[in-house]
Amino acid sequence: MSAYEVLVRRYQDLAARAAFLILGNAAEAEDATQEAFVKAYYALARFQEDRPFRPWLLRIVTNEAHNRQAADGRRAALLLRAAETQPAAENGASPEAAALQTERRGALLRAFTALSDDDRLIIAYRYFLDLSEAEMAEALDCPRGTVKSRLSRALARLRAMLGDVHLWAEGEEGVSHV
Amino acid sequence: MSEQGQTADGGDLEQALSDLGRQIVYPPMRPLDAVVGGRLRARADGSASRPVRPSLRGLVRRLALALLALAALAGGVLVASPDARSAVASWFDLQGVVFLYRPVPPHPPSSVGAPLGLGQRLILPSVGAPDEVYLEALSQGTQVSLVYRPRPGLPAVAGSRVGLLLTEARGWFEHNPVYFKGLEPGTRVAEVRVNGVPAYWLTGKPHLFWYTDASGTPTMERIRLAGNTLLWARNGLIFRLESALSLKQALRIAESVR
Numbered sequence: 310m311s312a313y314e315v316l317v318r319r320y321q322d323l324a325a326r327a328a329f330l331i332l333g334n335a336a337e338a339e340d341a342t343q344e345a346f347v348k349a350y351y352a353l354a355r356f357q358e359d360r361p362f363r364p365w366l367l368r369i370v371t372n373e374a375h376n377r378q379a380a381d382g383r384r385a386a387l388l389l390r391a392a393e394t395q396p397a398a399e400n401g402a403s404p405e406a407a408a409l410q411t412e413r414r415g416a417l418l419r420a421f422t423a424l425s426d427d428d429r430l431i432i433a434y435r436y437f438l439d440l441s442e443a444e445m446a447e448a449l450d451c452p453r454g455t456v457k458s459r460l461s462r463a464l465a466r467l468r469a470m471l472g473d474v475h476l477w478a479e480g481e482e483g484v485s486h487v
Numbered sequence: 488m489s490e491q492g493q494t495a496d497g498g499d500l501e502q503a504l505s506d507l508g509r510q511i512v513y514p515p516m517r518p519l520d521a522v523v524g525g526r527l528r529a530r531a532d533g534s535a536s537r538p539v540r541p542s543l544r545g546l547v548r549r550l551a552l553a554l555l556a557l558a559a560l561a562g563g564v565l566v567a568s569p570d571a572r573s574a575v576a577s578w579f580d581l582q583g584v585v586f587l588y589r590p591v592p593p594h595p596p597s598s599v600g601a602p603l604g605l606g607q608r609l610i611l612p613s614v615g616a617p618d619e620v621y622l623e624a625l626s627q628g629t630q631v632s633l634v635y636r637p638r639p640g641l642p643a644v645a646g647s648r649v650g651l652l653l654t655e656a657r658g659w660f661e662h663n664p665v666y667f668k669g670l671e672p673g674t675r676v677a678e679v680r681v682n683g684v685p686a687y688w689l690t691g692k693p694h695l696f697w698y699t700d701a702s703g704t705p706t707m708e709r710i711r712l713a714g715n716t717l718l719w720a721r722n723g724l725i726f727r728l729e730s731a732l733s734l735k736q737a738l739r740i741a742e743s744v745r
Contacts, residue, residue: 313527314520316697325516335514342516346523362707414510417503436501437508468500 317346324370330433331374345370364447420470428463599648628701630656644714644731651730657701658725681741686719688734698725
């Protein structure tokens with residue numbers, strides 16, 4: 310196996326998730342991921358090795374995904390699905406509490422899906438792909454201060470969409486913090 | 488939305504998003520490493536590597552090059568900036584070594600390694616090799632580069648006035664191999680051994696390689712010269728020897744580094 314294939318294997322999950330979160334389609338996400346890795350290979354000579362690699366790769370992946378989205382002329386419906394709630398015995402919650410938790414999570418997922426592409430991307434970078442603020446600034450090619458303000462606005466819009474949905478009921482904040 | 492347990496910026500929403508992120512089910516995707524590799528090879532117009540496994544018997548012969556630098560350190564005399572002291576001392580793991588410091592003299596005009604971006608320059612009070620030593624702070628740890636001018640038996644690397652560059656930094660190869668020599672079409676990688684440990688001999692057009700630094704972070708590093716490169720890891724150190732030498736000559740030098 311070539312050295313670059315080691316790199317592809319290491320970062321495929323991250324790249325594929327980013328592509329899927331933009332394109333909302335498994336086949337399109339795979340094509341975009343594959344193409345992004347090929348383009349990244351030929352762009353490596355321009356990569357500054359003192360900069361973080363993950364955001365650099367993500368920039369290529371998201372550019373590729375956005376280009377495909379634009380070429381396609383439509384935005385695919387993002388179909389995200391969350392894993393089933395763990396059995397009540399595992400997280401200590403009653404079946405009723407678990408059902409409530411599932412319902413709240415569904416509401417959050419629907420609200421997230423309804424956001425604009427830009428808002429979804431910045432939220433996904435931070436909370437789904439676990440990028441640091443510095444990495445987000447690199448990936449989005451903007452100052453860290455801009456990242457903060459954009460993320461803050463995106464969260465405010467998400468909160469507004471959720472309306473009066475309670476993410477946790479009174480007294481059970483710890484349930485989802487496990 | 489409940490206000491209980493919220494931070495001013497909506498900490499419960501952020502926590503809920505983090506939880507959601509861990510629970511999202513992404514569609515399965517086939518491994519793309521071989522697919523991407525195949526596409527690149529198809530475009531590279533046949534640059535497959537051919538492993539070279541020469542007999543190493545008789546190659547173990549100590550040359551003075553890098554050893555002189557280490558001997559100078561072990562001898563207890565190193566002229567370096569005070570800031571460099573702890574970094575160099577920890578880098579070499581030398582116990583009980585006395586370092587004598589005095590200001591680094593001005594760089595002579597014939598500083599052949601400066602254009603390579605090797606970092607801060609050190610001067611070793613040794614005669615002969617190496618001609619220059621550089622200390623460079625990395626995000627994790629320190630990298631030391633020994634620069635040797637061309638001389639008989641040590642031809643200049645094309646496009647430089649350097650005969651040999653030996654670089655050492657803390658780290659290891661997590662994968663085998665984990666370098667990025669295959670990045671450029673025409674680059675060839677061969678597995679060899681240096682004193683019994685796996686090593687990689689890189690020729691062609693290498694630019695970058697990959698290793699894991701002292702903190703465990705995958706790190707990309709640039710090959711400085713457009714020559715041949717021998718990479719190996721030993722005792723938590725990554726060694727990189729760049730030159731215009733043959734594999735046999737490079738191995739001989741590499742095996743002299745202690």
